[in-house]
Amino acid sequence: MNKTLEEILFMKFPNLYSRGLDFGFQCNDGWFLLLWHLSAKLEPLGVTVSQAKQKFGNLRVYLDYNKRPSADAYALIQGTEQSSKTTCEDCGQPGELSELYHWWATLCKPCYNMRKERRGHAHP
Ligand SMILES: [Zn+2]
Numbered sequence: 001m002n003k004t005l006e007e008i009l010f011m012k013f014p015n016l017y018s019r020g021l022d023f024g025f026q027c028n029d030g031w032f033l034l035l036w037h038l039s040a041k042l043e044p045l046g047v048t049v050s051q052a053k054q055k056f057g058n059l060r061v062y063l064d065y066n067k068r069p070s071a072d073a074y075a076l077i078q079g080t081e082q083s084s085k086t087t088c089e090d091c092g093q094p095g096e097l098s099e100l101y102h103w104w105a106t107l108c109k110p111c112y113n114m115r116k117e118r119r120g121h122a123h124p
Contacts, residue, residue, distance in 0.1 A: 001025040026053035057104035059084035
C-alpha cells in the first residue's frame, strides 16, 4: 500500500497500530477503504494489529494476542476478509478471485488485464 495511505491509517487509529505493523500493510491500495472501516470499528475495542496482508487473494488481519482480543474483534475481521473476496485489491471496484501466473489475487477485469500486460512486458 502506498505510504501516504499507510500514514493516514497510522495517524487516524494510533492505538490500533501502536505497536507498528511487522511489514506495513502488505496489500494494494484498493483495500484501503476496507481497512479504514475495519480500523474504525476495532480502535474502540482496545486491540492492536500486528499484521495486515494479502494471502491467497484475501485480506488477512492479525491481532496482537497480548491484548486478549474479544470475539467481536475476530468477527469484524472475518467480515472484512469476506468483503475482500469481492473487492479488487488494486482499485476497490467489485472483483473476483483470479489466478495470474500461479499467484492468487482478487481483481476486477481491467486491473487483471493491466497486471497481465505489465507482467507480459517485464518477461517477454
Ligand atoms: Zn480493479
